[in-house]
Amino acid sequence: MLLGTGVLVAAGAVGVSVALWPVGDSGTGGNTASSSARSSDGSGAAASRAPSSAAPSPSPARVYPLSKTPRTIPAVREHTPARGPGWRPASAARVVVGAGALADEGKLLAGELKMTYGGTAAPRAGDVQLKLDPGQAARGPESYTLTVRSGRVTVAAPAEAGVFYGTRTLKQEVADGSTAPEGVVRDRPAKAQRGLMLDIARKHFTAAWIEARIRELGDLKFNELGLHFSDDQGFRIASDTHPEVVSKDRLTKAEVRRILALAASRHITVVPEIDSPGHLGAVLAAHPDLQLTNAQGTPARGAIDISKPGAAKIVDDLLNEYADLFPGSSWHLGGDEYRALTVSSPATSYPQLAAAAREKYGSGAGVSDLATGWLNDRAATVRAHNRTAVRAWNDGFYQSGSVQPAKDIQVAYWTGKEIGARQPTGYLSAGRKVVNYNDEYLYYVLGQPNTFVYPTGERIYRQWTPRVLRGSTAVSSAYDGQILGGVFAVWCDLAGSQTQNQVAAGIRMPLRATVQKLWDPRAQPPLSWTEFRKLADRLG
Numbered sequence: 171m172l173l174g175t176g177v178l179v180a181a182g183a184v185g186v187s188v189a190l191w192p193v194g195d196s197g198t199g200g201n202t203a204s205s206s207a208r209s210s211d212g213s214g215a216a217a218s219r220a221p222s223s224a225a226p227s228p229s230p231a232r233v234y235p236l237s238k239t240p241r242t243i244p245a246v247r248e249h250t251p252a253r254g255p256g257w258r259p260a261s262a263a264r265v266v267v268g269a270g271a272l273a274d275e276g277k278l279l280a281g282e283l284k285m286t287y288g289g290t291a292a293p294r295a296g297d298v299q300l301k302l303d304p305g306q307a308a309r310g311p312e313s314y315t316l317t318v319r320s321g322r323v324t325v326a327a328p329a330e331a332g333v334f335y336g337t338r339t340l341k342q343e344v345a346d347g348s349t350a351p352e353g354v355v356r357d358r359p360a361k362a363q364r365g366l367m368l369d370i371a372r373k374h375f376t377a378a379w380i381e382a383r384i385r386e387l388g389d390l391k392f393n394e395l396g397l398h399f400s401d402d403q404g405f406r407i408a409s410d411t412h413p414e415v416v417s418k419d420r421l422t423k424a425e426v427r428r429i430l431a432l433a434a435s436r437h438i439t440v441v442p443e444i445d446s447p448g449h450l451g452a453v454l455a456a457h458p459d460l461q462l463t464n465a466q467g468t469p470a471r472g473a474i475d476i477s478k479p480g481a482a483k484i485v486d487d488l489l490n491e492y493a494d495l496f497p498g499s500s501w502h503l504g505g506d507e508y509r510a511l512t513v514s515s516p517a518t519s520y521p522q523l524a525a526a527a528r529e530k531y532g533s534g535a536g537v538s539d540l541a542t543g544w545l546n547d548r549a550a551t552v553r554a555h556n557r558t559a560v561r562a563w564n565d566g567f568y569q570s571g572s573v574q575p576a577k578d579i580q581v582a583y584w585t586g587k588e589i590g591a592r593q594p595t596g597y598l599s600a601g602r603k604v605v606n607y608n609d610e611y612l613y614y615v616l617g618q619p620n621t622f623v624y625p626t627g628e629r630i631y632r633q634w635t636p637r638v639l640r641g642s643t644a645v646s647s648a649y650d651g652q653i654l655g656g657v658f659a660v661w662c663d664l665a666g667s668q669t670q671n672q673v674a675a676g677i678r679m680p681l682r683a684t685v686q687k688l689w690d691p692r693a694q695p696p697l698s699w700t701e702f703r704k705l706a707d708r709l710g
Contacts, residue, residue, distance in 0.1 A: 363655025402451025445504025505566025617664025
């Protein structure tokens with residue numbers, strides 16, 4: 171229909187383009203009829219002009235439909251639409267940064283989008299600018315805004331991690347030749363801990379394979395990689411203090427440092443785990459004198475005799491060594507499945523442990539108190555290296571006894587099936603912070619031993635949330651603030667069941683579903699599972 175003079179509107183529903191024909195000399199205002207009637211001397215007399223001398227008709231200026239929310243993994247939390255052409259990378263355009271501290275993020279994005287890195291130059295048309303904005307601090311250090319306006323992109327965040335996540339969103343928006351939509355994305359994670367744990371003790375994974383996972387995790391906005399590198403089957407990182415415990419197939423410290431550097435560039439914290447006092451078979455193979463044996467002299471597989479002074483010394487040697495290798499505030503102490511506490515009468519089966527407990531903690535103390543004291547002592551060892559986020563498996567926390575686990579040890583909740591394991595509310599009601607490793611959804615156990623089956627992305631996407639800590643039942647929302655996040659875990663019980671490449675393929679969709687649920691607090695994601703899978707295939 172025609173509204174006024176010279177304005178043609180294409181009517182229709184939202185999403186239909188609207189064309190505005192410009193008027194006046196500038197194409198932005200005035201009235202075409204009155205302007206054409208005015209003489210060159212300004213008298214207002216009509217000017218008689220031949221058609222050949224008439225000024226060319228101006229081109230119509232386009233008004234764009236409102237933009238649509240970008241589709242990314244994980245989904246962005248908020249998008250304010252706007253009218254405009256959006257943005258696509260061009261080789262002549264640049265990535266510039268507002269501060270030198272963002273050079274790594276800027277260079278990475280420029281390389282990925284085949285653009286030029288322009289350093290701290292002022293932004294111009296077509297550019298992407300990355301900048302720190304302390305004014306956004308209230309939204310959290312991993313929050314960011316991504317603004318596409320007038321042919322330019324700005325990513326702003328209170329900290330470098332948030333800027334990095336904004337670049338990951340932009341990378342996904344323009345994947346496969348797509349256009350980043352006009353408007354503003356305001357985004358932040360629902361959960362602070364979003365991780366993948368790899369059992370590299372039972373199965374050796376090459377440094378290159380681990381590095382590939384780090385790149386994948388970074389693009390998906392994960393921020394944690396756990397390395398369980400000591401167990402009964404192997405000890406997989408070179409050691410200077412105890413080289414005798416290290417397996418033939420292992421990572422060198424130089425390889426670990428490269429892994430750590432790559433992880434830092436993607437704002438991923440690497441969380442080491444030396445499990446004790448169980449799961450120490452590789453260490454005990456070189457130190458059989460420290461093996462736990464029962465009253466009949468039968469060795470307890472993988473268990474160290476915590477009544478012997480040499481047990482604490484060798485484990486602390488290793489903890490101190492690797493705490494100097496791995497940076498950060500996080501550490502995983504293990505603590506699960508200590509075989510002395512899986513028998514009907516620990517004191518009868520392991521009288522030396524019962525005697526050591528009474529000697530250290532008094533006449534009423536038992537074996538569980540000695541094990542809890544061991545956990546507390548190992549926590550103190552790593553705290554001396556500024557480890558303020560220490561965690562242990564939930565079945566390493568014992569309900570009874572005179573010795574209680576230190577209040578600051580976080581619960582890595584994985585199961586309710588083990589002896590000593592309690593319902594999640596048993597830990598939450600005591601005020602403990604919990605990380606979700608739910609073995610019903612988040613355990614990828616090679617070979618599917620016992621009752622384990624390979625988890626699927628679809629099941630995680632449809633059924634799991636961070637509050638589903640055990641089985642398929644969620645705890646009360648009142649505890650949501652105590653649940654720090656979640657970790658998808660790869661365990662290699664039957665190491666030969668899959669190759670490295672098969673593992674990578676098998677965990678691909680589960681990882682994407684997991685991070686969607688950790689980033690976006692909505693129980694029901696915005697896309698159907700079919701749509702989500704197609705999006706994952708498109709994004710790569």
